[in-house]
């Protein structure tokens with residue numbers, strides 16, 4: 278239990294009071310990477326897939342407060358009903374990886390691909406961690422969205438319908454999923470948006486099965502092979518579990534790779550007395566250690582998502598006090614309709 282200041286206790290009590298007054302008319306959703314105080318106040322916590330599912334299913338509350346980063350709240354707005362309002366406690370809680378793929382650059386890449394190959398045989402796929410316009414681009418072009426928990430199922434779905442997948446913005450999740458499917462390195466190319474044809478030859482583009490945008494997560498690429506080797510040496514009995522946004526060399530040296538939701542389940546179900554070293558965001562790792570006192574849960578290295586951390590008790594209370602009024606997340610209808618198609622294709626994927 279963390280020691281809280283009297284001011285923090287006051288903020289918590291105020292938020293609880295508003296929650297009680299609003300009853301079923303307010304739902305607070307929190308991503309696993311949020312601070313513990315925020316997660317404790319949430320009605321539901323989860324990874325980005327679980328939170329989208331929850332939004333799509335929750336129709337009672339008129340008000341949703343989303344404690345996560347902006348693309349997540351935007352996806353909640355797309356999946357929410359017309360009577361529901363989604364608010365984010367801090368509009369500046371963005372995701373640097375989502376910002377690495379811009380709609381104009383993706384459309385330019387698509388045009389360049391069309392000059393070399395038939396884009397009817399390419400499935401565009403946006404990682405959940407992307408702007409709504411990119412999800413809409415996928416919806417318009419028969420593609421879909423995926424999260425780290427359903428990327429393998431989404432790639433299977435895509436390859437059942439097309440020859441190639443154009444995946445953005447996270448190259449590492451795309452590559453790790455391709456590796457898992459047995460796709461050879463020569464069949465996966467990286468698209469550098471600053472170079473003509475992404476820096477690839479016509480032959481490389483024609484041969485490619487997966488075209489990877491060159492984006493990455495700063496939090497998960499902070500884990501290096503030295504960290505894995507160092508921890509392996511110190512704790513030879515431990516299992517090392519990492520997120521698929523890590524680089525492929527870190528993934529290949531680890532014992533297990535899985536989404537945020539999978540990591541939570543893996544730690545919970547591990548045998549008492551076991552040691553688990555986790556390569557993901559530090560707030561989650563610390564909470565897993567606290568909630569699983571019968572196991573030793575350690576971080577691979579201390580890696581904080583500064584954007585997730587922007588949301589605090591003060592901002593959450595301010596949002597609760599200004600329900601339906603401040604930091605309302607909106608998405609234009611034209612974008613919403615196509616983005617919804619791509620998100621719904623993801624929600625309809627068979628469970629993996």
Ligand code: SF4
Pocket residue numbers: 346371372373374375406494495496497558582583584585
């Ligand atoms: S952990 Fe990485 S991908 Fe997730 S919100 Fe933070 S920067 Fe973006």
